[in-house]
Amino acid sequence: MKKHFQFAAVACALGLALAGCSQTTQSDKPTEVVQQAQTVKHYDAETFFDTTSIRGSSFSPKGDKILVSSDESGIYSLYAVDVKTAKKTRLTDFQDSTYAVRYFPNDERVIFTKDSGGNERFHVYIREVDGSVKDLTPGEETRARFAGFTEDGSHFYITSNQRDAKFMDLYRVDAKSYEVTPVYQNKMGLDVGAISPDGRFIALSKNNSNKDSDVFILDTMKKTLKPELIAGKGVEATFGPETFSRDSKALYYSTNAKGEFAQIWRYDLTSGEHRLALKDDWDVNFIYFSKSGRYQVSGVNADASTKVTVIDTQTGQSIAMPSLPAGNLRGVNFSADEKTMAFYLNSDTSPNNLFVWQVGSSKASQLTNSLSAAIDQNDLVESTIVRFKSFDGLEIPGVLYKPKQANSNNKVPALVWVHGGPGGQSRTGYSAMQQHLVNHGYAIFAVNNRGSSGYGKTFFHLDDKKHGTDDLQDIVYGKKHLQSLDWVDGDKIGIMGGSYGGFMTAAALAFEPEEFKVGINIFGVTNWVRTLNSIPPWWESFKKALYDEMGDPATDGERHRAISPLFHAKNITKPLMVIQGANDPRVLQVESDELVAAVKANGVPVEYVLFDDEGHGFTKKENRIEASNAYLKFLNTYLNN
Numbered sequence: 001m002k003k004h005f006q007f008a009a010v011a012c013a014l015g016l017a018l019a020g021c022s023q024t025t026q027s028d029k030p031t032e033v034v035q036q037a038q039t040v041k042h043y044d045a046e047t048f049f050d051t052t053s054i055r056g057s058s059f060s061p062k063g064d065k066i067l068v069s070s071d072e073s074g075i076y077s078l079y080a081v082d083v084k085t086a087k088k089t090r091l092t093d094f095q096d097s098t099y100a101v102r103y104f105p106n107d108e109r110v111i112f113t114k115d116s117g118g119n120e121r122f123h124v125y126i127r128e129v130d131g132s133v134k135d136l137t138p139g140e141e142t143r144a145r146f147a148g149f150t151e152d153g154s155h156f157y158i159t160s161n162q163r164d165a166k167f168m169d170l171y172r173v174d175a176k177s178y179e180v181t182p183v184y185q186n187k188m189g190l191d192v193g194a195i196s197p198d199g200r201f202i203a204l205s206k207n208n209s210n211k212d213s214d215v216f217i218l219d220t221m222k223k224t225l226k227p228e229l230i231a232g233k234g235v236e237a238t239f240g241p242e243t244f245s246r247d248s249k250a251l252y253y254s255t256n257a258k259g260e261f262a263q264i265w266r267y268d269l270t271s272g273e274h275r276l277a278l279k280d281d282w283d284v285n286f287i288y289f290s291k292s293g294r295y296q297v298s299g300v301n302a303d304a305s306t307k308v309t310v311i312d313t314q315t316g317q318s319i320a321m322p323s324l325p326a327g328n329l330r331g332v333n334f335s336a337d338e339k340t341m342a343f344y345l346n347s348d349t350s351p352n353n354l355f356v357w358q359v360g361s362s363k364a365s366q367l368t369n370s371l372s373a374a375i376d377q378n379d380l381v382e383s384t385i386v387r388f389k390s391f392d393g394l395e396i397p398g399v400l401y402k403p404k405q406a407n408s409n410n411k412v413p414a415l416v417w418v419h420g421g422p423g424g425q426s427r428t429g430y431s432a433m434q435q436h437l438v439n440h441g442y443a444i445f446a447v448n449n450r451g452s453s454g455y456g457k458t459f460f461h462l463d464d465k466k467h468g469t470d471d472l473q474d475i476v477y478g479k480k481h482l483q484s485l486d487w488v489d490g491d492k493i494g495i496m497g498g499s500y501g502g503f504m505t506a507a508a509l510a511f512e513p514e515e516f517k518v519g520i521n522i523f524g525v526t527n528w529v530r531t532l533n534s535i536p537p538w539w540e541s542f543k544k545a546l547y548d549e550m551g552d553p554a555t556d557g558e559r560h561r562a563i564s565p566l567f568h569a570k571n572i573t574k575p576l577m578v579i580q581g582a583n584d585p586r587v588l589q590v591e592s593d594e595l596v597a598a599v600k601a602n603g604v605p606v607e608y609v610l611f612d613d614e615g616h617g618f619t620k621k622e623n624r625i626e627a628s629n630a631y632l633k634f635l636n637t638y639l640n641n
Contacts, residue, residue, distance in 0.1 A: 038404040045628035050372035056100035057342040063335035086367040105153030118615020151197040166540035193241030196248040203241035210545040246293035260456035290334035349380035351430040388481035399446040411489040414443035418497030449474035468563035496520035506565035528560035569598035575605040575638040581614035
């Protein structure tokens with residue numbers, strides 16, 4: 001549901017959309033991405049969003065069902081998918097999205113989370129076998145998270161800020177009576193990262209700055225209940241807990257202390273020995289184990305694509321997977337007996353599809369077909385990873401989508417997409433919104449400007465306290481790269497993005513007013529002075545890291561004002577669209593209200609789309625459909641005219 005306000009000389013309906021990314025090969029030369037123009041069937045937004053988004057892969061105790069969240073009804077709801085028949089049974093039906101956590105270990109009760117209207121105050125819920133639902137963490141201001149089961153399934157853990165809105169305390173919950181017992185009262189600003197299977201050890205982390213974090217171990221058998229620093233002392237580097245070994249004897253943690261990229265290290269809880277467990281030429285993003293520890297699952301962020309590896313710990317070798325369709329593995333999970341593996345495949349031209357595989361067999365079974373049956377996958381576009389030189393010679397990566405109908409004789413308009421963050425990354429994978437735009441002839445270049453994650457810690461910190469300056473120039477030079485391609489219409493290039501990307505969009509129109517023909521600001525920060533003074537209370541544990549990157553409002557207010565588009569809105573002369581969720585706790589609605597009013601005063605076409613049932617992001621399919629259709633109409637009116 002939305003409220004729609006028009007402030008334009010020529011009325012046009014606009015909307016919003018969210019982005020994903022894609023990839024195939026790497027190229028430094030524009031000529032390497034040139035393709036022959038093709039005839040492509042055009043699909044409307046309803047068809048693209050007929051595609052189902054699906055996530056989650058928790059097995060039921062017997063291994064005969066898989067718990068997922070799917071938006072096939074228009075909003076994320078819980079479903080049980082039968083492993084043999086692929087039949088889906090709907091388990092929840094709320095007005096807000098519900099997100100699957102897992103089945104209970106010994107019965108078919110389900111744990112899930114839900115917020116209210118996008119306010120990000122997620123609660124932990126139990127769905128009983130009879131379908132009744134219990135909120136374990138009630139309270140309008142409460143924010144809670146599931147933190148794991150004990151090995152025997154008799155208890156599980158949650159974190160909650162019910163005692164103090166700023167800090168997440170740890171609680172143990174009896175799996176039968178739901179009696180809640182406090183375990184650790186968090187007065188040090190630590191974050192719970194992992195709990196050992198036997199429930200004895202808790203791994204916590206502390207953000208000292210955006211370059212420096214530490215790992216602590218809390219032994220619950222010690223009366224003092226005082227966390228002990230075990231990694232990070234005297235070293236300016238990031239350290240973060242990942243998981244415990246299944247025998248509760250060791251902690252695996254991530255750190256970039258030994259180089260540009262994150263590695264996985266193993267800490268022996270008895271001897272105190274640290275040793276390298278896993279490294280790569282890119283960031284190792286995660287590691288976890290199957291129930292007995294037989295299988296180790298890890299993921300590497302390899303040039304904006306996640307590469308998942310599954311190791312048989314008995315042999316030390318990667319397991320031999322069966323022949324599968326093209327795509328990247330994600331969401332790998334094992335049944336309790338470790339005989340069956342569930343996973344997703346995702347590619348630029350295919351959304352997540354759920355598979356199950358009897359380990360060692362020659363064939364996997366596909367349980368879902370998420371792409372709309374009306375879409376020919378051959379009409380969709382695979383992306384290319386390209387790099388270009390910015391204003392100072394720094395090499396900047398990006399994810400480029402070239403419409404199939406584009407060539408030197410049929411130049412197409414283009415959009416520079418800026419990811420969220422700060423510190424996010426545009427990545428490969430299926431996006432209905434992006435494929436919709438590309439299908440209708442708009443090139444998209446998702447630039448990973450300096451400050452983006454995934455390219456090493458030096459690159460990540462290049463924009464610290466330089467937002468709206470050096471990073472903005474990377475975006476401008478991304479536009480110049482597009483202009484160097486003989487299949488792009490260099491006079492028809494716009495900019496768009498969400499959150500931090502929305503800020504960059506507004507900044508581009510305010511500080512580089514002649515560079516882009518249009519701008520789409522999706523819930524973007526426009527007044528850093530207000531935003532940094534009104535962050536949600538539950539951000540307290542990493543507020544220092546945020547201030548290290550953006551600047552402390554107590555001392556950097558003058559710079560924040562200087563980079564805030566709102567205070568320079570008089571410079572905006574190009575058509576602007578602003579998208580806002582009324583329940584957004586990060587970028588308050590007043591930010592967008594004020595920018596719209598300021599740009600309207602310039603006599604510039606501007607349209608404001610306010611969704612009254614969304615927050616910082618959009619969960620309802622009807623909103624995404626309406627927005628994507630309207631968005632395309634806006635581009636056809638102001639960019640490709």
